[in-house]
């Protein structure tokens with residue numbers, strides 16, 4: 001038997017850590033022993049059964065931000081995978097349509113999401129198709145490597161900005177200091193851009209203070225710099241998108257990795273008259289995953305500062321903490337992968353004063 005975080009119904013109390021059969025890998029599949037799995041806004045939306053998540057079939061094991069070791073393989077799988085450390089691609093397509101053939105399976109009309117469309121990785125072990133695996137370095141802390149999936153989403157959003165304007169020299173604004181916005185701002189900052197990360201009062205105690213401690217300039221949006229050429233909208237707030245359209249320079253580009261609970265109304269005339277580019281960003285490509293793993297491998301201690309580790313058995317309570325914005329990135333460690341209790345620091349940390357924060361969804 002194995003322990004897993006399973007959503008079994010629509011009530012919050014229907015999601016719990018329970019014992020299930022250890023799955024066995026079928027053809028073209030591998031069994032991964034999970035080292036760590038992150039929780040994000042999408043898990044919280046699924047847990048709370050928020051609008052837009054009715055499509056999630058139950059029962060399903062949650063968890064799409066994972067790192068682990070290949071422990072068993074099914075038929076037709078290269079035995080070379082055994083013992084490899086891997087990160088599963090969270091959103092992937094059918095592999096056959098023109099979109100997939102162009103390398104953009106994450107926007108395939110038939111795409112599926114690990115831990116929502118089918119059983120995920122918030123478990124001691126999970127089974128996944130071998131063609132969904134990205135190999136990562138074996139010698140970097142799992143507490144850092146578990147960030148590959150969300151960092152890949154951020155790398156992808158940043159790449160959509162650069163596509164728009166490879167020689168970006170002006171100010172860059174990032175609205176929404178959740179994990180994706182914060183990570184995108186950190187990447188841009190490390191690239192030498194002038195970045196301001198904008199949040200709300202409720203983001204001050206945890207997210208914006210962490211951003212400042214990592215060297216970022218933060219703001220409540222009251223005094224934005226002049227000369228904004230690029231804007232990344234990661235909050236999912238209609239008001240933030242409207243502010244972006246009003247404040248960006250003519251010819252500027254806005255990239256939107258956020259999903260909106262309400263469809264925003266925007267002033268299209270401003271977009272037209274100022275030739276503002278408005279570009280969506282969803283999921284991440286294989287090469288975004290590889291770049292994210294490289295970023296983490298080159299400075300794991302830096303990225304690990306975003307992570308708050310908890311034991312898998314505490315997952316139900318941790319979902320509450322994520323929903324209240326008390327942590328930047330909660331990760332779950334299966335007891336079977338956790339070191340001895342004295343050395344782990346895997347305690348439920350003190351609850352800071354923090355109001356409800358926006359929780360943009362990934363999917």
Ligand SMILES: [Zn+2]
Pocket residue numbers: 039040041042064065150362
């Ligand atoms: Zn996520």
Ligand SMILES: [Zn+2]
Pocket residue numbers: 093094095096097098099100101105108109110
């Ligand atoms: Zn496809």
